[in-house]
Amino acid sequence: MIRIVDYGVGNIQAFMTMFKRLDLPATRARTAEELEGATRLILPGVGAFDQAMHLLNQSGMRQRLEELVLGQQVPVLGICVGMQMLATGSDEGVLPGLNWVPGRVRSFDSHAQSKDLPMPHMGWNDLSIQAGHPLFRDFEPEPRFYFLHSYYFECENPAHVAARADYGHAFDCVVSNGHIHGVQCHPEKSHHFGAQLLKNFAEH
Numbered sequence: 512m513i514r515i516v517d518y519g520v521g522n523i524q525a526f527m528t529m530f531k532r533l534d535l536p537a538t539r540a541r542t543a544e545e546l547e548g549a550t551r552l553i554l555p556g557v558g559a560f561d562q563a564m565h566l567l568n569q570s571g572m573r574q575r576l577e578e579l580v581l582g583q584q585v586p587v588l589g590i591c592v593g594m595q596m597l598a599t600g601s602d603e604g605v606l607p608g609l610n611w612v613p614g615r616v617r618s619f620d621s622h623a624q625s626k627d628l629p630m631p632h633m634g635w636n637d638l639s640i641q642a643g644h645p646l647f648r649d650f651e652p653e654p655r656f657y658f659l660h661s662y663y664f665e666c667e668n669p670a671h672v673a674a675r676a677d678y679g680h681a682f683d684c685v686v687s688n689g690h691i692h693g694v695q696c697h698p699e700k701s702h703h704f705g706a707q708l709l710k711n712f713a714e715h
């Protein structure tokens with residue numbers, strides 16, 4: 512069963528609708544008890560890094576999430592700020608991240624090649640994907656996804672980069688550390704590409 516972590520941020524209903532359309536069973540989880548039975552976890556997120564981390568820390572679910580993901584190896588997919596929360600920390604705030612995928616979240620404003628571009632990075636963009644990665648099974652070489660963000664993930668280990676996009680410079684937009692995945696783009700807003708990615712995550 513797919514559990515969508517509902518800790519107060521993220522468009523939970525959009526994912527519920529997408530999974531229903533894909534005929535994949537999914538429920539929202541608001542408590543540690545509702546996480547039980549998870550075979551896949553979705554960690555959504557919108558807004559500021561510190562606010563999202565604070566809400567997750569206060570939700571009563573963080574310890575159980577760590578037991579499931581780190582202890583029981585339940586696959587997880589972080590989306591948008593949910594992906595950024597997988598990092599060690601973010602230049603946007605002061606709170607530590609989950610540190611499930613070692614790396615740092617950086618501001619586009621801090622990079623010489625992107626600092627003068629319109630912020631946020633918003634709209635459709637091509638992905639340069641890692642061939643053979645299970646999240647991109649049955650994908651064409653450069654799929655298009657919808658983005659809305661001003662901060663980007665910078666992986667500590669290049670082997671954890673599953674896809675990159677370009678906004679002034681190439682940035683890590685899909686990360687994978689074993690069964691732990693994150694996508695900066697919004698699959699729930701990315702039409703058939705997003706639906707295929709969620710289906711692949713649910714089934715691989």
